[in-house]
Amino acid sequence: MSLQLDVRRKTLLKHMGLTLAFLPTVAPDPISDTPMATATPDLHTQLNVAKNEVKSGWVSDLHIDPGQANWIQLQKAVSTCQACGLCQSRRQTVFGMGAEPPSPEQPGVDLMIVGEAPGADEDRLGKPFVGVSGRLMDRMFEAIGMSRERDLYITNILFWRPPGNRTPTLAEQAMCLAFTRRHIELARPKVLVLAGGVAVKAVLDTAEGITRLRGKWTSVRLDDGSEVPAMPTFHPAFLLRTPASKRQSWSDLLAIDKR
Ligand code: URA
Numbered sequence: 001m002s003l004q005l006d007v008r009r010k011t012l013l014k015h016m017g018l019t020l021a022f023l024p025t026v027a028p029d030p031i032s033d034t035p036m037a038t039a040t041p042d043l044h045t046q047l048n049v050a051k052n053e054v055k056s057g058w059v060s061d062l063h064i065d066p067g068q069a070n071w072i073q074l075q076k077a078v079s080t081c082q083a084c085g086l087c088q089s090r091r092q093t094v095f096g097m098g099a100e101p102p103s104p105e106q107p108g109v110d111l112m113i114v115g116e117a118p119g120a121d122e123d124r125l126g127k128p129f130v131g132v133s134g135r136l137m138d139r140m141f142e143a144i145g146m147s148r149e150r151d152l153y154i155t156n157i158l159f160w161r162p163p164g165n166r167t168p169t170l171a172e173q174a175m176c177l178a179f180t181r182r183h184i185e186l187a188r189p190k191v192l193v194l195a196g197g198v199a200v201k202a203v204l205d206t207a208e209g210i211t212r213l214r215g216k217w218t219s220v221r222l223d224d225g226s227e228v229p230a231m232p233t234f235h236p237a238f239l240l241r242t243p244a245s246k247r248q249s250w251s252d253l254l255a256i257d258k259r
Contacts, residue, residue, distance in 0.1 A: 064076065064077040066178045066179050066181075066182040067178070067182060067223055069182055069186075070186070071101045071186050074179065074182055074183060074186065075095050077179065078093060078095055078159050078179050079093040079095070079159075081159075081175075081179070083175040084171065084172050084175050086158070086160040086161070086162060086163075086172060087160065089160075089161075089163045090118075090123060090160035090161050091123045091124060091161070092123055092124070092125075092126040093126070093159050093160060094118040094122045094123065094126055094127060094128050094155075094156065094159055094160070094161075095155065095159060096128060096153060096154060096155035096183065096187075097127045097128050097129075097148070097153075097154050097155075098148050098149065098151075098152045098153040098154045099148075099149070099150060099151060099152060099153050101153070101186060101187060102186075102187065102188055107188070107190075108187055108188025108189050108190060109151075109152070109153040109187050109188070109189050109190070110146070110151045110152070110189070110190050110191070111141075111146060111151055111152050111153070111189055111190065111191050111192075111193060111256070112152075112153045112154075112155070112184060112187050112189035112191075112192050112193070113129075113137070113152060113153070113154045113155070113192075113193045113195055114155055114156065114157060114180065114184070114192065114193070114194055114195065114199045114203060115128065115129060115154070115155070115156045115157070115195045115196060115199055115235065116156055116157060116158070116167075116168065116195075116196050116198040116199060116235060117156050117157065117158035117160070117161060117162055117165075117168050117198075118156060118158070118159075118160065118161040119131050119133075119161060119165050120161065120165065121134075122134075122161065123160075123161035128154045128155055128156055129154050129236075132240065133235070133236035133237040133239075133240060134236070136236040136239060136240060137154075137195070137236040140236070140249065140250075140253060141253070143250075143253065144253050144254070144256065144257040145257075153187050153189065155180070155183060156199075157173055157176055157177070157180055157198055157199050157202050157203070158172060158173065158176050159176060159179070167198065168198060173198065173202045177202055177203075180202070180203070181203075181222060181223060182223075184203075184220065184222060184228060185222045185223065185224050185226065188226075189228060190229075190259075191228070191229050191230070191231065191256060191259055192220060192228045192229065192230040192231070193230070193231050193233060193256065194230055194231070194232045194233070195233055195234070195235045195236065196210060196234065196235025196237070196238065197209060197210040197235070198235075199232075199235075200213055200214075200232040203220055203230070204218065204220065204230070204232070210232060210234065210235075213232040214232045214233050214234055214248065214249075214252060215231075215232075215233070215248060215251060215252050215255065216231075216232070217229055217230070217231060217255070218230050218231075218232065229259065231252060231255065231256055233249055233252040233253075234248065234249050234252075
């Protein structure tokens with residue numbers, strides 16, 4: 001694959017902390033290059049650079065534009081993506097799991113849940129939310145009569161486990177976001193549940209914390225012009241650490257059920 005990145009873009013990506021296995025090192029071009037600031041670009045800059053890079057398809061050998069991809073193409077683009085170092089440490093890509101993805105003739109899934117990133121169990125099994133926090137999440141949705149197999153489609157902002165389950169960096173989130181947004185477009189959920197601060201901030205593109213946003217309906221405008229009602233709620237791993245917050249999550253679930 002030939003990469004047509006100029007020195008400036010390569011330098012910017014380097015400043016974002018993105019390591020590309022196949023990115024050739026280039027000597028700085030003293031004539032045409034504007035000097036780069038040494039500070040890390042803010043989230044907005046990172047998101048925009050990453051969105052454009054992912055859109056232009058350079059992260060995958062397949063040259064698939066996530067904005068145009070169908071379900072299978074998106075899965076392939078995600079699993080061959082090398083935009084950040086996580087592709088080197090992960091065992092498996094964790095794309096999503098649950099109710100069948102809708103075909104063009106069928107309505108979308110009832111409810112799509114977007115979490116943060118796979119952990120050790122998910123990385124081992126290639127499925128999202130299959131560890132202890134996933135079991136809590138299943139029980140919570142079962143309490144409002146929804147099952148993973150029938151009603152839910154579950155995924156994460158990141159498709160790979162960050163080593164040691166560390167919080168995904170902004171650059172990693174930014175690189176995945178074009179995929180995630182297309183994932184939501186293709187799943188066409190009636191309701192989107194954003195589980196935890198990482199998913200909320202990335203999908204809603206906000207700096208506002210989960211504690212302020214949870215329990216309040218909002219909506220996500222997608223690139224195809226559609227709007228999806230979205231409910232920010234606590235991450236189940238947070239509920240395991242802070243059981244007293246389950247009461248608030250229960251009220252979020254009741255609001256989802258009522259919708
Ligand atoms: N936590 C997440 O955010 N996602 C998973 O898939 C598992 C744990």
